[in-house]
Amino acid sequence: MKIVEILEDKGALTDEELLDSLRESxxxxxxxxxxxxxxxxxxxxxxxxxxxxxxxxxxxxxEG
Structure with missing residues (x-):
């Protein structure tokens, strides 16, 4: 799942930062x-x- 991949790669983000990262793809x-x-x-x-x-x-x- 792309959201999990982004968080694994970049760590914790705000919802807006996460949306911006998703919009790259x-x-x-x-x-x-x-x-x-x-x-x-x-x-x-x-x-x-x-x-x-x-x-x-x-x-x-x-975690876990």
Missing amino acids: YEDVAFGELNTVLLRLEIEGKIHVSSAVRGKRRVELR
Whole structure:
């Protein structure tokens, strides 16, 4: 999965940074689509999403 690959390569990112990285390969990906996938990955226990600053979220891989 591309999101996991990006996080493995770059480490923790904000949701906006992650979206920018995804758009390098998939130009038409929307923020809403990213949110849907992030929610699914968080439920599956693959990532952790936390509040960062003023509306930004920090996305990182879960260890283990």
